[in-house]
Amino acid sequence: MTYRAQVVRVSVVSFVSIITAGRTQSSVGGCPGSEDCCIVHGTPGCDDFDCCDTVCLIDSFCCFLPWDSSCVSYAEDYCGNLCNASACPGTGDCCQAHGSPGCNDALCCDLVCTRNAACCSGQWSASCATLATQICDVCAPPIVCPMEGECCTRHEPTPGCNREACCDLVCNLDEFCCRGEWDLVCATKAQNNCPNICVCVMFADLDSNGIVNLRDFALFQSCFTGNVGTVGDECACADYDGNDRVGLADFKAFLEAMTP
Numbered sequence: 001m002t003y004r005a006q007v008v009r010v011s012v013v014s015f016v017s018i019i020t021a022g023r024t025q026s027s028v029g030g031c032p033g034s035e036d037c038c039i040v041h042g043t044p045g046c047d048d049f050d051c052c053d054t055v056c057l058i059d060s061f062c063c064f065l066p067w068d069s070s071c072v073s074y075a076e077d078y079c080g081n082l083c084n085a086s087a088c089p090g091t092g093d094c095c096q097a098h099g100s101p102g103c104n105d106a107l108c109c110d111l112v113c114t115r116n117a118a119c120c121s122g123q124w125s126a127s128c129a130t131l132a133t134q135i136c137d138v139c140a141p142p143i144v145c146p147m148e149g150e151c152c153t154r155h156e157p158t159p160g161c162n163r164e165a166c167c168d169l170v171c172n173l174d175e176f177c178c179r180g181e182w183d184l185v186c187a188t189k190a191q192n193n194c195p196n197i198c199v200c201v202m203f204a205d206l207d208s209n210g211i212v213n214l215r216d217f218a219l220f221q222s223c224f225t226g227n228v229g230t231v232g233d234e235c236a237c238a239d240y241d242g243n244d245r246v247g248l249a250d251f252k253a254f255l256e257a258m259t260p
């Protein structure tokens with residue numbers, strides 16, 4: 001930019017900041033243009049008259065020369081929510097870089113563009129996608145239970161626990177338990193919400209004699225509820241996954257526990 005052009009830009013900015021509050025709409029050459037105010041393009045002006053007019057009052061070059069990144073930047077700063085609103089939701093995957101502004105999950109798109117406006121005015125770059133994976137739930141990998149570790153005791157720094165239903169239940173209450181680490185808070189939630197597995201000393205040993213045999217199998221059958229109902233404390237050691245029922249998943253675990 002030449003010294004003269006710089007002086008013109010600076011003086012116009014100062015002028016506009018003084019008169020903006022009370023100005024009436026003026027017709028500026030190039031407004032409206034044919035392309036998006038929030039995206040760099042090769043023609044003067046942009047397609048929203050008010051925004052185009054506002055930007056060209058700040059920087060008249062935007063209405064006579066290609067609409068460059070300075071013009072887009074003024075549009076982002078002085079045209080209200082026009083640029084954010086136009087890009088959220090967009091069409092591309094929030095979690096992957098793509099060539100268009102914004103991304104297809106409105107909440108994530110807004111979150112990212114609030115922190116980095118360029119993600120909604122230009123391409124959704126790799127840095128936009130990286131930011132999305134850091135702050136948007138939609139980009140987080142799915143939680144898959146069961147994981148390693150006992151549900152009823154803390155075992156930092158690993159997340160999750162080894163009983164599927166209990167792991168799912170606790171992590172629905174507190175996502176950190178499956179994305180961060182299974183700390184004392186998670187173990188306490190397991191004790192409060194999956195009582196069977198925390199009461200039971202030895203899974204499948206229903207008569208509490210320290211071994212799992214056919215006598216336990218007989219008791220297991222009497223505890224069987226299928227997919228409905230709940231079980232009492234006498235059947236706590238028959239509920240392997242911790243969903244307060246005794247079903248096929250528990251039966252499978254019981255058979256494995258019987259194997260010498």
Ligand SMILES: [Ca+2]
Binds near residue numbers: 204206208209
């Ligand atoms: Ca037994």
Ligand SMILES: [Ca+2]
Binds near residue numbers: 239244245246
């Ligand atoms: Ca169960």
